[in-house]
Amino acid sequence: MFAARHWREIPRRYRMEAGKCTTCGKVFFPSRLICDACKNKEFETVTLPDEGEILTYTVIRTPPSGFEDEAPYAVGIVKLGDVQLLTQIVDCEFDKLAVGGKVRVEFRRIQESGKSGILCYGYKCVPA
């Protein structure tokens, strides 16, 4: 993740900003140009709630490049309001994770661009 791409993603990664269709009310995270339900092209910015629940999860023990030092770690699909998103679940005991478990969004470091590149920040979930 290089600097310009990370910069473009600041509204959703830092502030959990989503797009809500002004016609049918469907919420997209990240926002998009055309609503897939009604084809409307106008969206209002809404902020996702900072608490939600786990829909499903897994524990990564063989991580992709860049995440070797973090393994093992949990990722889950979490429901925040009207949106479902994939995120890491941190500061948790793996054997205590459960579908339906309550989580809270926290601001965390997501990735480093090497030892001298930028630090990328965003959201992760912790047990509530």
Place this chain on the structure above:
Amino acid sequence: MEGIVGYGAYIPVHRIKVEEIAKVWGADAPSYKRGLMLEEKSVPSPDQDVITMSVQAARYAVKRAGIDPKKIGNIYIGSESHPYAVKPSGTVVAEAIGCTPDVHCADYEFACKAGSEGMFVSYGLVKAGLVEYGLGIGADTSQGAPGDALEYAASAGAAAFIFGRENVLATVDATASYMTDTPDFWRREHQFYPRHASRFTGEPAYFKHTVGAGKMLLEESGMKPEDFQYATFHQPNGKFPMRVGKMLGFTPEQIKQGWLVPKLGNTYSGASPLGLTAILDVAKPGDKVFMVSYGSGSGSDGFVFTVTERIKKVQDLGPKTWDQLNRQKYLDYGTYAKFRGKIHKLEVK
């Protein structure tokens, strides 16, 4: 009258006990626990740093303040462990809480008093009428060299305060600053761990400056120690704040609520600011609070606060400091060393 309109605290969930560190270095844990009055310390996760903790604390402060973050006119983060050598921590925090672009931003550094510096200048800008609201944050993920006495205390945490003129939860009644050039603790450019002058960090450094600012504050406010319900001081270990409190005429009962260090460790720029958050969590309208920070190098900032009626409405709007402190996951030394970057996996290319 100007004062604090919102506050927030953040403490990572991980801890390591003094015994676990002493075991590795062959040190005598009971003597450390007795001598420094330390039991355990907080440890940041690998994905936590001054920026992430500052964002969390600032979000809680905004929630308690009940204001539009766009009205925050300045953001100052005091720390000695900013993640970047060149690039501000404050820009990330400002974006994350939504107070850009009409905001003045700077990172502060003055060893452990950088947090109270941010508070002091934020209050000053509000008082001068230059900003409607000012945000000052003290945060650190401090490092102690393996086996050094600092390793038993250097910990992580953040405290954020929003200053304003209306709907304050605590007025600022007096301030004081006391500063000299005293080289008791330092970290040179490109060095990973700080160094200190052992016992020289005591009498001519911590005690001289903390007592100096404390006496100035009592004189400025025209108050006596017994007029205060609470007092909090910089807390590099458990012993120093209790001793300096006694030197100034405060009782252990006045200090206890903000005395976090035995369970938290030394959060450097966050230390006395976090003590203040713990006090505000339980304070009642009319209570007087005495706060003096200390930063090596050396200097102290002091504040006298009077808590207002509004405190009752905001105390439950964010996580309380002692609640965060009492929720912990313990680490062994190996995991702690990995979390703090003291050991690294071999990179195979």
